[in-house]
Amino acid sequence: NAGVTQTPKFRILKIGQSMTLQCTQDMNHNYMYWYRQDPGMGLKLIYYSVGAGITDKGEVPNGYNVSRSTTEDFPLRLELAAPSQTSVYFCASTLPFAGENTEAFFGQGTRLTVV
Amino acid sequence: AQSVTQLDSHVSVSEGTPVLLRCNYSSSYSPSLFWYVQHPNKGLQLLLKYTSAATLVKGINGFEAEFKKSETSFHLTKPSAHMSDAAEYFCVVILYNAGNMLTFGGGTRLMVKP
Structure with a gap:
């Protein structure tokens, strides 16, 4: 398993x-x-998804869009980049239930600079 | 309402002394609880997790945490701090009565003095 991969x-x-x-x-x-x-x-x-075809806003969604056409992929779109979007972005995934194998998996992050 | 609260934004200890980073959560159900560490300009590394098994959880690098349901706490401890422990620590919760959402505490920056 590769886990969560961000690019x-x-x-x-x-x-x-x-x-x-x-x-x-x-x-x-x-x-x-x-x-x-x-x-x-x-x-x-920013955004989250509970399954393919379902997305919802988080705390800071303005300036971003997401889609979830498959279980595997959850791309984040910036349409008109602004300096305020300079940040490090992390993607994460979890199972929706408790258990011994429950864990939050994180990608390595994307460092974005808007100039 | 805040679902997970890290009680100290900054903690400073001397090398070789104990570390205590505090985390409280609010939930009607037993959550899954995690501690992650983030070194400067790095990603998030799992230190340990509680998922309804043993209440005293041992993690990597000598860290431990105890789940106390009566106190709704999951404090992170280490008997003896090392310089390499200086980092940002996040208490992270999956609350099963709040849409099973992954929820972050605000973080605690641990500083270790020589």
């Missing part, structure tokens, strides 16, 4: 450009999440 690891965008952050998991997890982490801060939830 790219680093990206520099110009203001107004768009991009998609990719997130894929191979553990058949129902729940997937996108977080952003600003310097010296905790993680804030």
Whole structure:
């Protein structure tokens, strides 16, 4: 198992450009999440999904869009990049029930700079 | 309402002294609880987890945490701090009465003085 894979690891965008952050998991997890982490801060939830075809807003969704066409993939789209979106982005996945194997798996992060 | 609270945003200890990082949660059901560590400019590494088995959980690098249902707490401890323990620590909860959502505490920055 590869776990949660995020691409790219680093990206520099110009203001107004768009991009998609990719997130894929191979553990058949129902729940997937996108977080952003600003310097010296905790993680804030952008969007989450409880299964294919179902997405919902988190704490800071403005400026982002997501889709969940398959269980494996949960891409995050930035349509018009702004300097305020400079951050490190983490994707995560979990199973929706308790158990010995319950764990939150995280991608390695995408460091995005908007200039 | 805050579902998981890390009671200290910063903790400073001397090398060789004990570490205590505090975490409280609010839930009507027994949650799954995790501690993650994040070193500067790095990703999130799982230290330990509680998933309804033993209430005293041992993790990597000498860390432990005890689940106390009566106190709704999951505090992280280590008997003797090492310089390499300096990092950000996150208490993370899956609350099974709140849509089974993964919820982060605000983080605690641990500083270790020589």
